[in-house]
Amino acid sequence: MTDVSDTTTPSEPPATPADGAAPLLRVRDLEKVFPIKKGLLRRTVAHVRAVDGVSFDIARGEVLGLVGESGSGKSTTGRLLLRLIEPTGGSIELEGKELRDLEGEELRAVRCDMQMVFQDPYSSLDPLAPVADIVGEPFQVHFNMPRKERDEKVVKLLEQVGLSAQHLRRFPAEFSGGQRQRIAVARALALEPKLIVADEPVSALDMSTQSQVVNLLSDLRERLGVALLFIAHDLSIVHHASDRIAVMYLGGIVEVGDADDVYSHPCHPYSEALISAAPVPDPVVERSRRRIVLEGDPPSPLDPPSGCRYHPRCAYAMDICSQVAPEPTPTLAGGEVACHLHTSGPALAGRPLAELSGVTTHEPG
Amino acid sequence: MTDRHPDPNADPFVTSGNAGPLDATTEVERSVEGAWVPVMHQSDDMPRHVGFWKRFRRNKVAVAAAIYLILLILAAIFASHIGLQDPNAQNISEINRRPSAAHWLGQDDLGRDVFARIIYGARVSLQAAFTAVAMALLVAVPIGLFSGFVGGWIDLVLMRISDAVQVNPGLVLALVITGILGPSTTNVAVALAFVFTPGFVRLIRGQVLSVREETYIEASRSIGAKRGYIIRKRVLHNVASPLIVQAAVTAGFALLAEASLSFLGLGVQPPQATWGTMLSRAFAQVFQAGWLLWIPGSAIALTVLAFNLVGDGLRDALGAEGRN
Numbered sequence: 300m301t302d303v304s305d306t307t308t309p310s311e312p313p314a315t316p317a318d319g320a321a322p323l324l325r326v327r328d329l330e331k332v333f334p335i336k337k338g339l340l341r342r343t344v345a346h347v348r349a350v351d352g353v354s355f356d357i358a359r360g361e362v363l364g365l366v367g368e369s370g371s372g373k374s375t376t377g378r379l380l381l382r383l384i385e386p387t388g389g390s391i392e393l394e395g396k397e398l399r400d401l402e403g404e405e406l407r408a409v410r411c412d413m414q415m416v417f418q419d420p421y422s423s424l425d426p427l428a429p430v431a432d433i434v435g436e437p438f439q440v441h442f443n444m445p446r447k448e449r450d451e452k453v454v455k456l457l458e459q460v461g462l463s464a465q466h467l468r469r470f471p472a473e474f475s476g477g478q479r480q481r482i483a484v485a486r487a488l489a490l491e492p493k494l495i496v497a498d499e500p501v502s503a504l505d506m507s508t509q510s511q512v513v514n515l516l517s518d519l520r521e522r523l524g525v526a527l528l529f530i531a532h533d534l535s536i537v538h539h540a541s542d543r544i545a546v547m548y549l550g551g552i553v554e555v556g557d558a559d560d561v562y563s564h565p566c567h568p569y570s571e572a573l574i575s576a577a578p579v580p581d582p583v584v585e586r587s588r589r590r591i592v593l594e595g596d597p598p599s600p601l602d603p604p605s606g607c608r609y610h611p612r613c614a615y616a617m618d619i620c621s622q623v624a625p626e627p628t629p630t631l632a633g634g635e636v637a638c639h640l641h642t643s644g645p646a647l648a649g650r651p652l653a654e655l656s657g658v659t660t661h662e663p664g
Numbered sequence: 665m666t667d668r669h670p671d672p673n674a675d676p677f678v679t680s681g682n683a684g685p686l687d688a689t690t691e692v693e694r695s696v697e698g699a700w701v702p703v704m705h706q707s708d709d710m711p712r713h714v715g716f717w718k719r720f721r722r723n724k725v726a727v728a729a730a731i732y733l734i735l736l737i738l739a740a741i742f743a744s745h746i747g748l749q750d751p752n753a754q755n756i757s758e759i760n761r762r763p764s765a766a767h768w769l770g771q772d773d774l775g776r777d778v779f780a781r782i783i784y785g786a787r788v789s790l791q792a793a794f795t796a797v798a799m800a801l802l803v804a805v806p807i808g809l810f811s812g813f814v815g816g817w818i819d820l821v822l823m824r825i826s827d828a829v830q831v832n833p834g835l836v837l838a839l840v841i842t843g844i845l846g847p848s849t850t851n852v853a854v855a856l857a858f859v860f861t862p863g864f865v866r867l868i869r870g871q872v873l874s875v876r877e878e879t880y881i882e883a884s885r886s887i888g889a890k891r892g893y894i895i896r897k898r899v900l901h902n903v904a905s906p907l908i909v910q911a912a913v914t915a916g917f918a919l920l921a922e923a924s925l926s927f928l929g930l931g932v933q934p935p936q937a938t939w940g941t942m943l944s945r946a947f948a949q950v951f952q953a954g955w956l957l958w959i960p961g962s963a964i965a966l967t968v969l970a971f972n973l974v975g976d977g978l979r980d981a982l983g984a985e986g987r988n
Contacts, residue, residue: 381886383885406888414887418879422878425880426902428901436884440889
């Protein structure tokens with residue numbers, strides 16, 4: 300045991316794509332603590348650690364899927380990247396430039412490179428503004444572009460997302476959810492950003508329109524080379540759209556890796572549970588599948604469990620899990636996982652979790 | 665946002681798979697045909713101006729009130745061009761006469777034509793009411809937007825100041841201010857504007873507080889818009905609807921307040937006509953010619969009612985807007 304000091308040093312960079320080039324976005328130990336204030340004097344009575352030491356990289360043109368259940372801090376992470384809310388710790392580097400130091404004009408300028416698509420296309424578009432103003436807003440804000448020029452650009456953008464010039468003077472209420480989300484995508488594309496943070500872009504849409512928007516995003520990535528942080532709670536959608544997947548639980552990333560590897564051979568018990576929760580559109584497979592049903596709600600981030608935050612719900616929990624927080628360790632597939640199963644006890648040493656099944660699985664109760 | 669129901673305007677790409685989303689021509693043609701847009705959808709989601717007029721027209725009473733107000737305003741503006749008699753010309757030999765063909769609403773205690781005086785009086789009364797509301801809005805809109813959007817201790821201070829103004833009964837406060845400034849139409853308007861401002865500030869601030877949390881404001885921030893731009897271009901028009909309604913209703917109250925102050929002799933000075941002073945003069949004649957009270961009285965009541973009805977109509981027409 301030589302690595303006792305490990306708990307105090309910043310976590311090692313997680314797996315980067317193989318090409319070795321500097322990543323577009325480098326996030327290290329990102330942290331957001333919300334104070335909870337109560338009473339007349341607004342005294343801080345507690346803290347919510349919404350995002351607690353999140354690190355990941357996104358390469359140019361890469362799609363990183365960020366999954367986790369509600370309250371895991373994935374949307375907060377997305378907003379922190381754009382500094383829509385202020386991080387309380389850690390670093391965010393875009394092309395080697397630290398975003399946390401930027402103020403005022405510089406911050407405005409860097410927002411040209413990073414854009415966001417929001418979850419709810421019903422509230423992310425100003426209901427009283429015509430499409431021309433919504434999609435043209437970036438041009439007006441950054442270049443103060445005259446109306447005519449702006450409209451020409453807007454039409455080009457609308458065509459990229461499958462709408463057209465005749466939609467220019469319409470209002471958001473005249474569009475369906477899928478169309479609205481495409482308008483939101485067009486707006487995000489306006490400044491030719493290098494990274495788009497898509498915060499659950501399809502969760503508010505019905506199934507049939509979901510794939511449409513996902514396909515649009517994938518297609519735009521291919522044609523424009525824009526990198527994407529694809530936030531979602533539905534692993535099956537993220538799996539199709541992403542190059543790599545990061546799984547979040549209660550403010551921390553528990554597993555990162557190649558999308559197919561994480562999806563088919565999860566290394567973390569939580570990833571496994573998440574994947575088993577997604578239905579498979581094949582009745583034969585679906586019936587034969589082993590389904591892991593998680594007991595209870597996720598613990599409150601107000602008072603996270605000691606040690607590994609997942610241990611109270613984990614089917615494989617050991618003694619060490621409630622005492623020591625697991626450090627990220629590399630997986631055989633080239634990803635990273637933070638779980639004691641890979642380092643202590645019947646160590647998996649980076650092999651998929653499936654190899655453990657039948658060995659030490661004990662059903663709860 | 666409770667209405668996240670599956671949109672009836674279902675997307676035309678449902679079955680078209682991968683090729684769909686980027687196929688601009690498909691989208692255009694289908695929308696032009698209108699095949700994807702059910703009838704119900706059309707009536708609910710008209711472009712906002714069309715939808716507004718359609719909804720407003722449905723309220724017949726509000727339309728009637730609006731027509732009455734427009735006619736009154738036009739008559740007041742062009743009072744000297746529509747062949748009225750001189751409102752200040754006295755005729756001592758014909759006092760307190762009942763309505764006749766020559767004098768449609770009769771003659772007052774100095775033999776002046778009441779109809780002419782009502783129309784000329786409307787000019788003063790409406791002008792005072794509109795000026796008061798306009799001044800109040802001019803002051804209240806920037807303060808309300810700023811207070812609501814920026815918040816913090818400035819908001820706290822501004823709200824306590826508005827509390828301090830609002831604890832006083834409006835008419836009494838206006839009375840005191842006019843008394844200090846001296847009786848004139850302008851001063852009445854200033855006093856009323858002062859009384860109305862805090863109410864408007866609170867209304868705007870409250871609206872801003874809710875609009876501020878909308879995702880489209882966050883979206884504007886993520887684009888890199890400055891605070892001033894967001895307030896001007898995104899917040900302002902989204903708080904406008906309740907403000908328009910409130911302004912219409914307040915105009916009615918301003919008219920009433922102006923009449924009250926004039927009745928007490930704090931508004932326009934004689935011989936110029938205004939509804940309040942006409943009422944006050946008629947009141948002195950109540951035993952000689954009681955019917956004279958009815959004319960300015962009804963004019964005030966009708967006009968205040970009209971403002972309120974138009975306000976109601978506006979509220980109903982504007983309310984559903986943009987909420988689809």
